[in-house]
Amino acid sequence: MDIALLSLILPLGISFFTLTQITFLVDCYEGSVKTSFVNYFLFVTFFPHLIMGPIIHHKDMMPQFDSLRAKIFNKQNLVKGLLLFSIGLLKKVGIADMFSSWANYGFDTTTILTLTLAWKTSLSYSLQLYFDFSGYTDMALGTSLMFNIHMPLNFDSPYKALNIQDFWRRWHMTLSRFLRDYVYIPLGGNRICRLRTDINVFAVFIIGGLWHGAGWGFLVWGALHGLAYATYSHLKKFTIKMPAVVAWCIMFNFINITWIFFRAKSFESALKVLRGMSGFAGLGLEFLRADILQYGAIIIFLFVCFFGKNSMELSNIKTPSFKTVLISICLLITSVIIMIEKNMASEFLYFNF
Structure with a gap:
């Protein structure tokens, strides 16, 4: 239909801000909120999470605003927050932006992708998205911690997941919590019947997909995850033992493939990448030899995701030290x-959602 767009200008992070307000309003309606206007105003405007989350809940935050402990200078929180912020910033500008250029080339520039180029494109985007969004979350949690405020964990090494349920317990954890508490459970959850449970799960993932943007790619991405989640719920009733390596390979490849629909600007672009990954456009071994350093970087950072400690583990220091401060400063520098070398703006992916 030919409907004229209103060309409205929306503030950055409007979706994150809106979900936070929905949780507060629903809980107010149910009578489970007691707070002052000052605390509510602070909860709404607490800047570290506004742009890209995590999606905070009032019961996690407002008691901290009243706590006397939060108003006293805490050297451990300051040092830990600085380290976490520094790790997140380096994730973004040093890792995510590197993979961004390779992913953009494959999705937006090249018309035909060979096997090697297609896999480089899809894996680059999977790594870009992970280090970009988790990097911002680290920065938000680190900034908040400097003010003695603990925000909820949003990432827990999601690419280590062995099944789809485990993945959604680890990826964008605050969004999963919101969808569970304010969509899935009000729809009936698993309290009615098996068919209704599957419909509720599917609805939750469709809504989660459309929350990221009103595009067919997001709808397909959400539908695929909904189908996978519902299917796994049925299959796990059978005592099928699968080696962890096999389970991880299946899970990661599913995530990597579905991210293609999440990233592609059109179905044609998504099919181009999928066709290349299947080998229908040739092997492209000459590109493998020419871009050996890029493929090496992909392999290295995949190993970091699979086997390395995550940011929360790295920043979990018991006693602040000069060494920790020095490491943080080096990461910041x-x-x-x-950023100076790139001489260009570095935008976060989730600014678009």
Whole structure:
């Protein structure tokens, strides 16, 4: 239909801000909220989470605003927050932006992708999205911690997941919590019947897909995850033992393939990548030899995702030390140098959602 767009200008992070308000209003309606206007105003405007989350819940935040402990200078929180912020910034400008250029080339520039180029494109985007969004979350949690405020964990090494349920317990954890508490459970959850449970699960993932954007790609991405989640719920009733390596290979490849629909600007672009990954456009071994350093970087950072400690584990220091501060400063300086060298704006992916 030919409907004229209103050309409205929406503020950055409007979706994250809106979900936070929905949770507060629903809980107010149910009579489970007691707070002052000052605390509510602070809860709404607490800046570290506004742009890209995590999606905070009032019961996690407002008691901290009243706590006397939060108003006293805490050297451990300051140092830990600085380290977490520094790790997140380096994730973004040093890692995510590197993979961004390779993913953009495959999705937006090249018309035909060979096997090697297609896999480089899809894996680059999977790594870009992970380090971009988790990097921002680290920065938000780190900034908040400097003010003695603990925000909820949003990532827990999601690419280590062995099944789809485990993945959604680890990826964008605050969005999963919102969809569970304010969509899935009000729809009936698993309290009615098996068919209704499957419909509720599917609806939740469709809504989760459309929350990211009103596009067919997001709808397909959400539908695929909904089908996978419902299917796994049925299959896990059978005592089928699968080696962890096999389970991880199936899970990661599913995630990697579905991200293609999440990223592609059109179905044609998504099919181009999928066709290349299947080998229908040739092997492209000459590109493998020419871009050996890029493929090496992909392999290295995949190993980091699979086997390395995540940011929360790295920043979990018991006693602040000069060494920790020095490491944080070095990470910050490295990130600034990278930004200066790039001489261009570095935008977060989730600014678009």
